[in-house]
Amino acid sequence: MSQDLNVGSWVIVRRGCPIAYCVNGEEIEFRLGSRHDGFDFVFEVAALEAFVEASQEVLAELTRA
Template sequence: MRVDLKVGAWIAVDDHCPMEFSIDGDGDAELLLGDRSDGFEFLFSPVALERFLALGAEALKKSEKYLAEEKAAELAAAKAGQ
């Protein structure tokens, strides 16, 4: 019986997480989050990295919008409570 191995992983990255990158001999980008001894590494082809960064830019816009809306709601609630 053959069973393919599937691995799932997640990481939490805080505001002060070390990050670095290098370009390997094939032109792929190696991104490291955390330290070399216990960090999380990504290897992206140029096309995959471009797609990842576009997705990240979209996520950042939505996150900033969410935080701005939350702050506005908190200010409105504080003003209503005065």
């Protein structure tokens, strides 16, 4: 089992979903949805950079199609 990822749930994010974040030192906490029924996840800085890079690649691929 990987020690780099702990998973407890999954979500589908649709247009209009509120997205909030909070920087806590070297970790960035994101919340999708509202405070009462949202989904929270946390990135370390390097992991967030890798996620953003992968997201940019996906968006570039989608705009080429």
